[in-house]
Amino acid sequence: MRWQVFGRRRVYGSEWVELWLDDVEIPGVGRVEHHVLRMPRACATAVVTDERGRFLLLYRHRFITGRWGWELPAGWVEAGEEPAAAIAREVEEETGWRPGRVEPLTEYFALTGISDARFHAFHVTGCTYVGEPRDAAEATRVEWLPEAEVVELLTGGQVSDGATQAALSYYLGPHRLAGG
Amino acid sequence: MRWQVFGRRRVYGSEWVELWLDDVEIPGVGRVEHHVLRMPRACATAVVTDERGRFLLLYRHRFITGRWGWELPAGWVEAGEEPAAAIAREVEEETGWRPGRVEPLTEYFALTGISDARFHAFHVTGCTYVGEPRDAAEATRVEWLPEAEVVELLTGGQVSDGATQAALSYYLGPHRLAGG
Incomplete structure (x- = not known):
């Protein structure tokens, strides 16, 4: 209809x-x-994992919602930029870790009832440390967390950012159930 | 920071x-x-399952994104309304199935970088059929789908609605991993 x-x-x-x-x-x-x-620009996010299966997360404050919480690296895709290039840039700027491999994970429209706001989520692996985050305004802490702790954060109300919930949940749920 | x-x-x-x-x-x-x-009103969504573990989904078109796709029942929470009451109302209006049990699943802010738009996701069980959907503008098809098919839809690009991806992925991933 x-x-x-x-x-x-x-x-x-x-x-x-x-x-x-x-x-x-x-x-x-x-x-x-x-x-x-x-929204003229899309957003890109990344589930970043290491060879031990840990997840790279940022602890930060959001002034709009007034909440502290754990989030994935994320950012706007600039005009003329590929989403994969945008997230590689954002991961390095926000965390100080330079992505090795960047693979598409999922895509979605965040508010289909009222907006065309679009998200591209990636799975990033093989990172190498290149120094302190350049974009220091983003996070208070940047940490590699084991999966059990990530599940606890997700189910314990410590992740209020929708893009983070969506991509982490997709990675731990459908992606893995489909053999990814 | x-x-x-x-x-x-x-x-x-x-x-x-x-x-x-x-x-x-x-x-x-x-x-x-x-x-x-x-956004003065929050949104409510529901992962609706039956005793055979199937999922209740709607197939619909979104004029803003120009996409057809599978979605969960969802709707705005009206002023003064409890989110759980809102989703019980929406599930019945959009699908013709009246919820038995409505339990909180997760909550999140859909676009924390630019908006306070808030979602409340529920898990709904024990539905009884009460007749054709009253809200006929919402969906072309309403179907109970087995889990394997839902996973295929999610990983095959058939679910472009962010709220649907988020709640289904959360249910299949973190919620289940935490023993929910």
Whole structure:
């Protein structure tokens, strides 16, 4: 069942986010003005593991939600940049570890009901340490954690960042169940 | 490392989404105007399983992303409504199955870098069929699918909705690994 779009108008524009009102006919509901948050840049995240099966995580504060929590390295994909190149850059900037291998893990739209915000998640392995993180504003701590501890953090409410929950859960669940 | 917020101003308001510009000092970066999408309503989703371990999914089209895909039942939490009550209502409206038991599964912020958009995911069991979905605009098909097929859909790119990936992956990964 497709919703029909008759037109759209932009009510706010910026390089980070645009707000549009789309003129939409929803079957059984009628014609409405529907908010759409268009995000020109995608986001990239990475599940980073080492040869001992540990996970590289950052402990940080988010001013928007007021929460401290464990997160994956992540960042915006710049204009003209490949998502894989973006995440390799972000992992090194945020953690001081330079990725060896970068493989696609999964992709998704974070808020399909209201936005086209897109995430590319990768699995990164074979990292080498190149020094202190250059992007010091990101995290208070950068640590390699064993899987059992990561599962505890996830199920104990210590991971409030959706992108981190999504990629770690995908890696530990469907990816592994499918033999990945 | 905390970012300091000096003030904020709203540039767009509605009952669905508000756009704010926050005046923020980012350590090592400086003082910037940071976009924040404030969403007054949370979203609720549900992993719905039956006694045979099958999953209740909807096949639907999303006009914003232009994609067809499999999704969990989901919806906004109305003002004054408990998230558990919201998802019980949505599951019945969208699928025609009335929830028996509704248990919290996980919570997260979908876009912590730019928004306070919040999701509450539940595990719903013991459903009874009460008739055709009342909310016919939502889905083209409503089906109970076995776990192996759900894993195939997730790893085969048939689930582009982030909330669906997140909750199903969490259920199949960390939740199960923790003995849930």
